[in-house]
Amino acid sequence: MSNIASDLAWIDAALISARPQAVGALLRYFRDLDLAEEAFQNACLRALKTWPQNGPPRDATAWLIMVGRNSGIDDARRRNKLAELPPEDVISDTDDAEGEIAERLDGSHYRDDILRLLFICCHPQLPATQQIALALRIVSGLTVKQIARAFLVTEAAMEQRITRAKTAVAKADVPFEAPGAVERSERLAAVAAMIYLVFNEGYSASGDSIKERAPLCDEAIRLARLLLRLFPAEPEIMGLLSLLLLQHARAGARYDADGGIVLLDDQDRGRWNKPMIAEGMALIDKAMRHRRSGPYQVQAAIAALHSGATHPSETDWTQIELLYRTLEMQQPSPVVTLNRAVAVSKVQGPQAALDLIEPLAKRLAGYFNFHGVRGALLLQLGRATEARCAFDQAIALAGTTAEAAHIRMHIDRLMADCTASGTAHAK
Amino acid sequence: MLYAILCYHDEAMVGSWSKDHDDAVMEKLAVVQDNLAKQGRLGPVARLLPTTAATTLRKEGDPPLVLDGPFAETKEQLLGFYIIEAKDLDDALEVARDLGRANPGGSYEIRPVGVFHPGSVAS
Numbered sequence: 001m002s003n004i005a006s007d008l009a010w011i012d013a014a015l016i017s018a019r020p021q022a023v024g025a026l027l028r029y030f031r032d033l034d035l036a037e038e039a040f041q042n043a044c045l046r047a048l049k050t051w052p053q054n055g056p057p058r059d060a061t062a063w064l065i066m067v068g069r070n071s072g073i074d075d076a077r078r079r080n081k082l083a084e085l086p087p088e089d090v091i092s093d094t095d096d097a098e099g100e101i102a103e104r105l106d107g108s109h110y111r112d113d114i115l116r117l118l119f120i121c122c123h124p125q126l127p128a129t130q131q132i133a134l135a136l137r138i139v140s141g142l143t144v145k146q147i148a149r150a151f152l153v154t155e156a157a158m159e160q161r162i163t164r165a166k167t168a169v170a171k172a173d174v175p176f177e178a179p180g181a182v183e184r185s186e187r188l189a190a191v192a193a194m195i196y197l198v199f200n201e202g203y204s205a206s207g208d209s210i211k212e213r214a215p216l217c218d219e220a221i222r223l224a225r226l227l228l229r230l231f232p233a234e235p236e237i238m239g240l241l242s243l244l245l246l247q248h249a250r251a252g253a254r255y256d257a258d259g260g261i262v263l264l265d266d267q268d269r270g271r272w273n274k275p276m277i278a279e280g281m282a283l284i285d286k287a288m289r290h291r292r293s294g295p296y297q298v299q300a301a302i303a304a305l306h307s308g309a310t311h312p313s314e315t316d317w318t319q320i321e322l323l324y325r326t327l328e329m330q331q332p333s334p335v336v337t338l339n340r341a342v343a344v345s346k347v348q349g350p351q352a353a354l355d356l357i358e359p360l361a362k363r364l365a366g367y368f369n370f371h372g373v374r375g376a377l378l379l380q381l382g383r384a385t386e387a388r389c390a391f392d393q394a395i396a397l398a399g400t401t402a403e404a405a406h407i408r409m410h411i412d413r414l415m416a417d418c419t420a421s422g423t424a425h426a427k
Numbered sequence: 428m429l430y431a432i433l434c435y436h437d438e439a440m441v442g443s444w445s446k447d448h449d450d451a452v453m454e455k456l457a458v459v460q461d462n463l464a465k466q467g468r469l470g471p472v473a474r475l476l477p478t479t480a481a482t483t484l485r486k487e488g489d490p491p492l493v494l495d496g497p498f499a500e501t502k503e504q505l506l507g508f509y510i511i512e513a514k515d516l517d518d519a520l521e522v523a524r525d526l527g528r529a530n531p532g533g534s535y536e537i538r539p540v541g542v543f544h545p546g547s548v549a550s
Binding site for chain 1: 441479
């Protein structure tokens with residue numbers, strides 16, 4: 001009984017891991033996303049039927065590509081009322097042909113097939129939400145139902161979103177010939193950004209949606225690993241995977257039992273995932289040897305400094321502040337400056353940090369975290385009334401109940417402190 | 428005689444296991460390992476991080492070249508190893524079969540150990 005279960009688990013894992021490469025290759029053959037997906041689906045059905053009896057093929061991916069391609073051609077001929085292919089049992093005897101295809105897979109197509117498949121999903125014309133949904137459906141192979149659950153929308157709405165994205169992609173006319181060096185690196189950057197988006201969808205979940213959305217983080221890590229396997233010497237891709245692993249390693253400590261946010265300083269570091277941290281550290285270590293810095297590497301290095309501190313007081317804030325300075329130069333944004341301000345407050349105190357963020361007030365007026373950080377700094381400076389005002393603004397802008405609850409906790413503490421120490425301050 | 432059991436498997440596939448499946452496999456392997464440990468036949472055991480974390484030092488040049496990734500691009504990757512004590516090859520194969528029942532798929536390379544230093548690092 002357990003044997004059957006483990007058989008199915010094996011087949012499942014084989015189909016999932018073969019998917020990007022197989023669908024990528026089928027897309028190159030058919031030049032049509034729907035056709036490629038359908039062909040892969042057919043191949044999977046065939047695999048579920050024959051693998052438990054015949055045992056696994058020597059190269060599962062090559063098998064799926066070949067059976068998928070034949071079924072796709074078969075379908076196309078049927079549609080065109082042309083002659084049908086030979087019967088199934090002829091093509092299911094795939095041993096020789098499989099070897100031949102496997103050999104070809106080792107060639108250069110392999111990398112570009114997967115990159116193209118990923119790149120199609122992050123076409124610049126697609127809004128971010130459609131990019132993510134399409135990648136999860138096409139590359140990861142999640143069901144529409146699973147994706148809908150992660151995005152907290154109905155299955156019908158998600159179905160529609162994916163269909164719309166596919167239509168846009170079909171019109172977009174992505175070239176199928178092997179990309180040149182410049183184009184390849186542009187595709188790589190776009191795909192990395194899309195993977196980061198997928199991760200953030202999971203990472204920014206809170207409250208009731210944590211369980212539903214956490215798998216998005218795992219999926220993003222799997223995709224980043226896939227990308228790094230294709231481009232093993234790209235320091236930014238090492239940085240991306242490192243960043244995702246180091247962030248996700250804290251997942252078990254980021255929320256309390258009620259789904260409330262636990263700040264980094266207050267997290268139980270014993271609940272951080274040690275193997276994930278080890279892998280993330282190893283990757284950023286490797287990446288920095290290349291001396292080709294980039295935003296993912298810098299962010300990973302910051303995350304690594306947090307992960308390496310066994311206690312919050314051991315955090316190397318001076319180094320973190322320097323890294324945020326670097327990030328500001330590479331990717332200037334008021335949000336990065338806001339993050340640097342937090343490091344500045346630890347190194348030079350709250351006034352220096354407040355001076356740094358006050359000029360951002362206009363640009364970050366609608367940003368929840370700005371008011372939260374500003375409130376905390378004012379509080380440290382003993383400017384309780386202004387702090388209260390900043391926290392109120394933060395609550396008004398909170399995107400999730402957990403965010404709102406977190407700020408409310410600050411306010412409660414503030415009120416309690418004020419009542420308790422009011423006389424002392426008044427003197 | 429000491430034998431190394433080198434564990435090869437398709438890394439992408441092992442990486443696609445669900446956490447539950449991974450935990451279940453590890454639990455079953457632990458039973459086999461405990462058994463060996465009780466008989467005083469279990470040496471160091473290691474599960475390696477993915478090959479994306481690997482670096483290769485090619486020593487034919489001077490200075491040696493540092494390359495990202497594993498030594499060789501292969502269909503199956505070295506994912507871990509055991510050092511065990513076995514009477515002979517049959518005995519070592521028996522252990523490998525036990526491990527294989529706990530963790531089907533992939534291959535084990537059974538290699539007699541020439542020189543062995545138990546080392547001094549703490550786990």
